[in-house]
Amino acid sequence: MGPVLAVDGLKAYYQTRFFGTLREVRAVDDITLEVRRDEIYGLAGESSSGKSTLIKTIARAIRPPLNVVAGSVRFDFGGQGAHDIYALPAGELAATRWRHLSYIMQGSMNVLNPVRRIRHSFVDFAYRHMALPMPAFLRRVEEHLAHLSLQPAVLDSYPHELSGGMRQRVTIALATVCRPEFIIADEPTTALDVVVQKGVLGMIRRLQREMGSSVLFVTHDMAVHANLTDRLGIMYAGRLVEEAPTRDLFRRPLHPYTAHLIRSLPRIGDDAPRHGLEGKPPSLAAPPPGCRFHPRCPLAMEVCRQEVPAMRELAPGHRVACHAAEQGMLP
Numbered sequence: 001m002g003p004v005l006a007v008d009g010l011k012a013y014y015q016t017r018f019f020g021t022l023r024e025v026r027a028v029d030d031i032t033l034e035v036r037r038d039e040i041y042g043l044a045g046e047s048s049s050g051k052s053t054l055i056k057t058i059a060r061a062i063r064p065p066l067n068v069v070a071g072s073v074r075f076d077f078g079g080q081g082a083h084d085i086y087a088l089p090a091g092e093l094a095a096t097r098w099r100h101l102s103y104i105m106q107g108s109m110n111v112l113n114p115v116r117r118i119r120h121s122f123v124d125f126a127y128r129h130m131a132l133p134m135p136a137f138l139r140r141v142e143e144h145l146a147h148l149s150l151q152p153a154v155l156d157s158y159p160h161e162l163s164g165g166m167r168q169r170v171t172i173a174l175a176t177v178c179r180p181e182f183i184i185a186d187e188p189t190t191a192l193d194v195v196v197q198k199g200v201l202g203m204i205r206r207l208q209r210e211m212g213s214s215v216l217f218v219t220h221d222m223a224v225h226a227n228l229t230d231r232l233g234i235m236y237a238g239r240l241v242e243e244a245p246t247r248d249l250f251r252r253p254l255h256p257y258t259a260h261l262i263r264s265l266p267r268i269g270d271d272a273p274r275h276g277l278e279g280k281p282p283s284l285a286a287p288p289p290g291c292r293f294h295p296r297c298p299l300a301m302e303v304c305r306q307e308v309p310a311m312r313e314l315a316p317g318h319r320v321a322c323h324a325a326e327q328g329m330l331p
C-alpha cells in the first residue's frame with residue numbers, strides 16, 4: 001500500500017493587497033513529503049518556520065489571506081486510491097473530518113465548547129460518524145474514555161472544571177474515538193508541565209500503536225521528537241530542509257541547521273555554553289535568494305547564495321536540501 005498522505009510541491013502563501021501591490025508571505029514553499037501508514041512523522045523547526053501553516057494547508061483548514069498557489073495534498077485513508085483533499089466536495093470533506101482525519105490542537109479550548117458539557121462535544125463531532133443509536137454511542141465513548149484512564153464523569157463536566165492536562169486528554173479521546181487513520185497533532189503538549197506532558201505523549205504513542213494510525217506530530221521541541229517520532233522533517237523558513245528516520249537524523253544530521261537544533265538540546269552533566277546561531281530567520285515576504293539558511297550558515301559557499309538546493313536522498317531514507325551536504329561537508 002502507498003502512503004496515507006502525499007504532499008507534492010505544495011506552496012501556500014498569505015496574499016494581501018496593499019494599494020494594489022500584492023504582498024506574499026511564502027510560509028509553505030515547495031514542500032514534498034509523505035506520511036506512511038502506522039508511523040509518527042514529526043515536523044520540527046523554530047517559530048515562524050511555517051509548521052502551522054503547513055498542517056493547516058494539509059488539513060484544508062485554511063482561509064484567506066492564506067491560499068494554495070501550487071502543488072497537491074493527497075490522502076489515501078483506506079488504501080483504495082488517493083484523493084486530492086482540495087478536490088473533495090464540501091460534504092465529503094465534512095464526512096472525512098474526525099472519522100478519517102482528526103486534529104489535536106495546542107489549546108484544547110479551541111475544540112471543546114466552553115459553555116457546554118464535554119458530552120456535547122463528543123455528540124457534535126463524533127456521533128454522526130458512528131452509525132450507532134445514541135445510548136450505544138455514549139457507551140462507546142465511555143469505553144474509550146475508560147481505556148484512556150478517564151472517568152466517564154468527565155462527560156458531565158464543563159471544560160473549565162478540568163485541569164489543562166485532563167482537558168488535553170479529553171481532546172485526544174475526542175480526536176481518536178472514531179479511530180481515524182490520520183491524526184494531526186499541533187504542539188499538543190507545549191502548554192503542559194513536564195510530567196503531564198509525558199503522560200499525554202505516552203497516550204498518543206499508545207493509541208497510535210493500537211489503532212495503527214498515522215500521526216503528523218508538530219512541535220519545535222526536539223526532545224519530544226527524539227522520544228516520540230519515527231521519522232522527522234525539519235522546516236526552515238517555509239521549506240523542508242531535511243528528513244530522515246528520527247534516530248538517523250539525531251545520530252548524523254546532514255543539514256547545518258538540524259545540527260544546530262540538536263546541539264542546542266540541553267544534556268545532563270554537560271555545562272558547556274550553548275552557542276546560538278548568528279542572525280535571525282529571514283522574512284518570508286522577502287526571503288534571501290539561493291538557500292534561505294545561507295546568511296546564518298557556517299558552511300555557506302558562493303553557490304548557496306545563488307541556487308536553491310534541491311532535496312536529495314544522500315543516505316537511505318535520508319533527504320537533505322544542502323549544497324554543502326551534497327559535497328560531503330558534514331556540519
Ligand SMILES: Nc1ncnc2c1ncn2[C@@H]1O[C@H](COP(=O)(O)OP(=O)(O)OP(=O)(O)O)[C@@H](O)[C@H]1O
Nearest residue numbers: 014025027046047048049050051052053054220284
Ligand atoms: N494571517 C497571516 N498573514 C500573514 N502572514 C502570516 C499570517 N499567519 C502567519 N503568517 C506568517 O507565516 C509564517 C509562518 O507562520 P507559522 O505560524 O506557520 O509558523 P510556525 O512554524 O507554526 O510558528 P509557531 O511555532 O510560532 O506557531 C510567519 O512568518 C508568520 O508571520
